[in-house]
Amino acid sequence: MGIVVTEKAAGEVKRILEEQRTNGELPEKVYLRMRVVGGGCSGFQHKLDLDPLINEKLDETFEFHGIPVVVDKRSLMYLDNVTVDFHDDLNRRGFSISNPNAKSTCGCGSSFSM
Numbered sequence: 344m345g346i347v348v349t350e351k352a353a354g355e356v357k358r359i360l361e362e363q364r365t366n367g368e369l370p371e372k373v374y375l376r377m378r379v380v381g382g383g384c385s386g387f388q389h390k391l392d393l394d395p396l397i398n399e400k401l402d403e404t405f406e407f408h409g410i411p412v413v414v415d416k417r418s419l420m421y422l423d424n425v426t427v428d429f430h431d432d433l434n435r436r437g438f439s440i441s442n443p444n445a446k447s448t449c450g451c452g453s454s455f456s457m
Contacts, residue, residue, distance in 0.1 A: 345424050346377070346405060346414070352429040352438060353408035360393070370395045374404070374413040377440075379421040387421065389440040 348356075356375050363369045376394040379387050397404065397413050405412040414422060426441045 346407075346412070346422055347424075347426040348375075348407035348410060348412060349426065349428045350408050351431075352427045353410045355429040355431075355438070356410050363393075369393065372411075374411045377412060377414045377418065377422060377425075377427070379418040389425075389442070391427070391438055391440075 360369065360373060364371075373393050373395050374397060376390075376392045378390040378392070380390055382388045394413060398415075401415050401417075402413045403416060403419055405414070421444065422442070424443050428439050428441070430436060430439060
């Protein structure tokens with residue numbers, strides 16, 4: 344089981360956390376939560392959220408470049424060898440999740456099938 348969060352993605356998460364903490368919007372301990380949910384035109388979607396809560400029975404925790412990451416055990420089945428990256432290019436800005444296990448993706452790239 345392998346999940347990779349690139350250094351660039353971790354840096355952007357740190358920037359977002361710092362900005363929201365400065366505004367008083369987040370508690371001190373916050374996790375990057377990775378999930379797979381049903382939806383989209385292909386059946387599944389990857390989700391990234393900031394979450395202050397963790398369920399010891401249902402969640403697995405990881406750390407990448409100083410960022411605590413939480414994945415629920417059900418989603419973990421779909422996230423083997425996934426890479427989370429951040430792009431800050433002229434034509435593309437935001438997080439991307441590359442899942443080599445996806446059999447197909449929709450035209451806009453926001454959902455996938457297994």
